[in-house]
Amino acid sequence: MKARVTVTLKNGVLDPQGKAIEGALKSFGIEGVASVRQGKVFDIEVETQDKSRAEALLKEAAEKLLANMVVENYKVEVVG
Amino acid sequence: MHAAVITFPGTNREGDVARALKQAGAKVTHAWHADYELPKGTDLVVLPGGFAYGDYMRTGAIAARAHIMDAVRAHAAKGGYVLGICNGFQVACEAGLLPGILMRNAGLKFVCRMQHLRVERNDTAFTNAYTAGDIIKVCIAHGEGNYICDDETLKRLEGEARVGFRYCDAAGDITKENPNGSLNAIAGIYSENLRVLGMMPHPENLIETLVGGTDGKGLFASLGKAA
Numbered sequence: 175m176k177a178r179v180t181v182t183l184k185n186g187v188l189d190p191q192g193k194a195i196e197g198a199l200k201s202f203g204i205e206g207v208a209s210v211r212q213g214k215v216f217d218i219e220v221e222t223q224d225k226s227r228a229e230a231l232l233k234e235a236a237e238k239l240l241a242n243m244v245v246e247n248y249k250v251e252v253v254g
Numbered sequence: 255m256h257a258a259v260i261t262f263p264g265t266n267r268e269g270d271v272a273r274a275l276k277q278a279g280a281k282v283t284h285a286w287h288a289d290y291e292l293p294k295g296t297d298l299v300v301l302p303g304g305f306a307y308g309d310y311m312r313t314g315a316i317a318a319r320a321h322i323m324d325a326v327r328a329h330a331a332k333g334g335y336v337l338g339i340c341n342g343f344q345v346a347c348e349a350g351l352l353p354g355i356l357m358r359n360a361g362l363k364f365v366c367r368m369q370h371l372r373v374e375r376n377d378t379a380f381t382n383a384y385t386a387g388d389i390i391k392v393c394i395a396h397g398e399g400n401y402i403c404d405d406e407t408l409k410r411l412e413g414e415a416r417v418g419f420r421y422c423d424a425a426g427d428i429t430k431e432n433p434n435g436s437l438n439a440i441a442g443i444y445s446e447n448l449r450v451l452g453m454m455p456h457p458e459n460l461i462e463t464l465v466g467g468t469d470g471k472g473l474f475a476s477l478g479k480a481a
Contacts, residue, residue: 187402188435190362214311239319242312242348244355245402 175220175228176253181241182213216240220252228252255280255478258296260326262287262317262345267303267458271339274458274470275300278478287320298335298477299326301342303395303456313356313398314344323349335379335480336450340396343442343452352443352452353411354403356396360435364397368466369433371419371441371455372426378448379480381418383472389426390469392455394433399454401436401443408437418442418451 183189189211196210218235220228232250241248257280261268272282283293287306292299306317317323323345330336330351338346344356359365373381373388384390403411411417419442423430428439434454442453457470 188357188360188400190358190360190435194362239315240311242315242355244353244404245357 175223175225177218177220177228177232178251178253179216179218179232179236179240180213180249180251181216181236181246182248183211184245184247187245214240225252225254255297255480256293256295257282257298257300257477258285258293259283259300259302260285260287260322261302262304262306262320264306264308265302265304265341267339267341267456270456271300271302271458274461274474275477277461278471278474280474280478285322287317287322289322290325292322292325292329296329296334297480298337299329301326301336301338301345303340303342306341306345309341309398312348314341314346314348317341317345318348318350327351330445330450333447333449335477336445337380337477338450338452339458340399340454340456343454344398346450346452351450352445353407354401354443356398356454357400357402358398359396359400359433364395365399365433366395367393367433369394369455370422370424370426370431372422372428373419374417375415378418378444378451378476380451380473380476382479383475387426388472389422389424390472391424391467392457392460392470393466394455396434396454399434399436401434401440401454403437411440411443412438414446416444416446416448418444419453419455
């Protein structure tokens, strides 16, 4: 099964890279950008065909390694 | 004092820190990230600077899950000493040995320069050769040194006097020269039992007059006397 884990910074955590990207977009003349926060996407293929097992496994992966829960949130999506 | 210096793929300061420890009279053994056990008789584990696992994903994140880190966590749980310098501080935070995380420098640039620090307390095994309030000049070299933690953790760190070093100017003013945006100008913190120290600056670089000064020597002299 294919899945995607998205890791984003929690609200209020300073994101200097996001700020720099926001500044760059504005300097390229892309109008209407209010703010940018940078995150990470992990596309993961799991061996199991069981959706709830896949979700449990990816939750464990996210909490053990993919996200640092001090400053990040994560979201697991099993695409099928 | 028997120190075990851990090398991960991408660590590059293990030789310098081993030299500083030996100069202070410690016995040094090198340990590899894929080992399951620390060398027999280890008093102090050193997580040196560098770019462990290429800093992939987050600095220190993959190194913190290496086999040897289970042994390091067990060593710390028994009250053993752990010193994490620069990348080693990032590894220690990711490994759960210290609270918080080191984020990208607020100014986005890798900062490599000499930096003054204020020694916050000298009643620990890491700093007893200094005097509390000493201003020392060492160097920093990092892209992710911006110390962040939640409000409650910060309150605890400050309340329990667990900040080991703060960035400051030559006069000791901590509001003047924060190189990376760290909360409260934090350059290093202790664990609850004061036996784990993580710090971004490199005291191991400043142990010879010939190469810029000896202000870092006190840390190793302190450790040499401990245990």
